Amino acid sequence: MTEQFSQLVHTDFQGLGRIMGSQTESQVPLPAIDFSDEHLKPGTHKWVSTCQAVRSAMEDHGGFLALYDKVDPLLYDSVFSAMKRLFDLPSETKGQKTTDKPIFSYAAQCPNIPLYESIAIDNAVSAGDCQKYTTIMWPQGNDHFSESVNSYAKKVAELDYIVKKMVFESYGVDNQKHESMHASTDYVLRCYKYRTPLVGETNIGVLPHTDSGFLTIINQRLNGLEIKLQDGKWFPVEASPSMFAVLAGEALTVWSNDRISACLHRVFMNEKVDRYSLGLLSYAGKLMEPQEELVDEEHPLRYKPFDHYGYLRFYVSEEGVKAFKNGTRIKTYCGI
Ligand SMILES: O=C(O)CCC(=O)C(=O)O
Numbered sequence: 001m002t003e004q005f006s007q008l009v010h011t012d013f014q015g016l017g018r019i020m021g022s023q024t025e026s027q028v029p030l031p032a033i034d035f036s037d038e039h040l041k042p043g044t045h046k047w048v049s050t051c052q053a054v055r056s057a058m059e060d061h062g063g064f065l066a067l068y069d070k071v072d073p074l075l076y077d078s079v080f081s082a083m084k085r086l087f088d089l090p091s092e093t094k095g096q097k098t099t100d101k102p103i104f105s106y107a108a109q110c111p112n113i114p115l116y117e118s119i120a121i122d123n124a125v126s127a128g129d130c131q132k133y134t135t136i137m138w139p140q141g142n143d144h145f146s147e148s149v150n151s152y153a154k155k156v157a158e159l160d161y162i163v164k165k166m167v168f169e170s171y172g173v174d175n176q177k178h179e180s181m182h183a184s185t186d187y188v189l190r191c192y193k194y195r196t197p198l199v200g201e202t203n204i205g206v207l208p209h210t211d212s213g214f215l216t217i218i219n220q221r222l223n224g225l226e227i228k229l230q231d232g233k234w235f236p237v238e239a240s241p242s243m244f245a246v247l248a249g250e251a252l253t254v255w256s257n258d259r260i261s262a263c264l265h266r267v268f269m270n271e272k273v274d275r276y277s278l279g280l281l282s283y284a285g286k287l288m289e290p291q292e293e294l295v296d297e298e299h300p301l302r303y304k305p306f307d308h309y310g311y312l313r314f315y316v317s318e319e320g321v322k323a324f325k326n327g328t329r330i331k332t333y334c335g336i
């Protein structure tokens with residue numbers, strides 16, 4: 001892992017660790033929203049009611065479960081077996097530089113989350129970029145890897161596109177703005193592996209945290225992901241090929257001028273086999289600001305224009321780490 005990320009994970013999660021321990025499992029579920037219905041088309045009743053459900057879940061919990069059947073179970077098996085082979089490569093191979101963007105392309109052996117390992121594939125929705133990434137990891141080539149990763153990322157990006165279109169529409173923000181943001185969105189496919197704990201070792205996979213992107217869409221191979229609900233309880237997400245946890249990241253908080261808080265989530269390792277999961281994260285490639293439709297007397301402007309990659313660089317700076325400990329990272333970076 002990069003030294004910077006190690007420091008970030010180490011210090012970040014020390015502060016967050018205090019949140020844990022006093023919470024019990026939630027009895028009220030996180031809303032599950034159906035995106036598999038073929039009648040879910042813009043303009044229909046179903047579309048309008050789904051937009052409302054998305055907005056409510058985002059405002060209440062910072063996320064929801066999407067039931068989405070466009071990732072075929074065979075593709076799900078294929079991409080997770082490709083991931084396993086990626087993680088089986090030597091650390092020096094996985095740790096190679098694959099992008100200039102500050103997206104923490106490889107993280108492992110973080111002192112306070114020893115089970116966690118994570119790899120990021122930049123712009124996985126592009127067949128060419130998947131191929132490029134694959135050739136760095138396997139100079140002899142690995143078509144199974146690049147093809148399954150690219151097909152998977154494209155399917156999940158379709159869900160990301162629909163969810164964002166609905167969020168924009170639910171707040172009365174023009175669809176043109178959505179299209180323009182979509183055109184400059186960078187998608188990163190992040191793969192996670194958690195080894196089983198040794199005797200006496202922690203079963204914490206990742207301590208409670210929020211993500212720095214706009215949306216994160218997680219699909220897990222094994223249970224372990226938990227989401228903090230409005231009532232303060234933790235909701236455990238069930239693993240399934242057609243169940244995706246859609247989580248608001250800090251960029252969505254800025255976009256929404258604080259109407260939507262980033263989703264707090266964590267991972268536990270409760271099983272006796274390694275856990276794999278996948279997250280499609282989206283970053284704004286262009287400067288982004290709170291939507292004017294979401295600024296009024298009751299909701300005065302809370303953020304300055306936001307440079308997403310600037311934020312990722314700030315994230316690992318001394319000031320960023322300090323702000324994180326105080327729970328003010330996004331505010332310190334671009335708050336008014
Ligand atoms: O493994 C998961 O399901 C989520 C991991 C995660 O939240 C993260 O690393 O940001």
Ligand SMILES: [Fe+2]
Nearest residue numbers: 209210211265
């Ligand atoms: Fe996360």
